[in-house]
Amino acid sequence: MNKTFFLLAMTVVITTFSFSQTEKKKFEITGKLSGFPDSTVIYLYENNTHQADLIDSTFLISGQFHFTGSFQENAIQVLLQTKGSDNYKFFWLENSTIIFTAEKGKFKEAVITGSKTQEEAEKFDIITGGDKLKMISYIRNNPGSTVSASVLSIYSSTWGKDTSTMLYNALTETIKKTSFGQNVLNFISLNKNPKVGDKYVDFGEPDIDDKIVHLSDFKNKVVLLDFWGSWCGPCRANNPELVKVYNEFKSKGFEIFGVAADLDKESWIAAIKKDGLTWQNVTDLQGWNNKAAIIYGIYKYPTNYLIDRNGIIVATDLQGNELINKLRKMLN
Known part of the structure; x- marks a missing residue:
């Protein structure tokens, strides 16, 4: 065989193989929706742990929409929805051909075919x-x-x-x-998951000026370690009470150290300003994967730890009068 022809042939084989491999890593979603007008916008998000990132959006035309793309994982969980919160569906997307069929107002009952992982997830829900x-x-x-x-x-x-x-x-x-x-x-x-009676576990994260602040910076203070988020309704509702408590006790050696499970810095800073949080606040902008939250085993928001002057955790999840009464005993 001619050497030039052999190299050309190998190039064709390699290129064909590479193209074939690339093709295997593509997904295609064909949607069939009823009850919506033309030009309704359809959004597709990747649903990472406790957060969603926009993958793509498209328009509904004659009751149909279409998405194509690719990803490296065997399967990812996605969220498909229209604007607002009335029509949405979480499902598992694979690099395969997916058919999504639903009616307006009944997205949770959508019929999804073409995803083996989605079939498994549905069986998991039934079994467990x-x-x-x-x-x-x-x-x-x-x-x-x-x-x-x-x-x-x-x-x-x-x-x-x-x-x-x-x-x-x-x-x-x-x-x-x-x-x-x-x-x-x-x-x-x-994860360290410290309990009442344990010494606090130290950590450091950036404040609004990107300066690293550590829990250990508050030596000889009574500290309320407050895990919250700008997106968290109960957290925001509780902030006015925390402001009152802080103003009453800050001159007596009390500090609040806020750790936010946020992803967007602007939203976090806006919440701090709107709620009047004058104490030290930090976040690594990793959302629910916040390093300090993982260290302390946080699974709900808000969660707080009250730490005495010796660095010992003396209580958790104190709110309102319980927190005030505890601080009066510790600071007076």
Whole structure:
């Protein structure tokens, strides 16, 4: 065979193989919707742990819409919705051909075909029914499942380090390498989950001026370590009370150290200013994956820890009069 012809032939083979591999990593969503006018905007978000990132948007024409794209994971969870919150559906997207069929006002009943992971997720919901022990059992029996890793990623802080470590260790190596598996490993590596009676666990994160502030900077102070978020309704509703408490006790050696589970710096700073939070606030802008929140095992917002002058955690989740009465005893 002519050497030039051989090299050309190999180039064609390699190019064809590469093209074939690329083709395998593409998804295509065809949507069929009823009850909506033409030009309704359809949004597709990637639903990461506790947050959503826009992938694409398109218009509905004659009751149909179309999305194409690709990603590296075996499957990702996505959110498909129209503007507002009336019509939305979470589902598992794979690099395959997906058909999404729904009626206006009934997105939660949408029929989705073409995604094996979505089929598994639906079976998971039926089998477990939200029961903790059944979910744990499912993960143990399905260590090679993306759904298993996703559920463990969501519930790791709720179930605790011991259970999460046991379930993570049982996962296959491939699933451990997914973003969900990496989230669980991050939790296991960082989590300390201090309790009442324990010494606080130190950490440092950037303030609004990007200066790193540590919990240990508040020596010889009584500190309320407050985990909150600009997006958190109960947190924002409680902030006026915290402002009153801070103003009453700050001259007596009391400090509040706020840690926000935020993703957007502008929204975080706007909330601080609007709510009048004059105490030190920090965030690493990682949302629910905030490093300090993982260290302390935070799974609900707001959550707080009251720390005495010796650095010992003396109470958790004190609000209103309970917090005021406790501070009066500690500071008077």
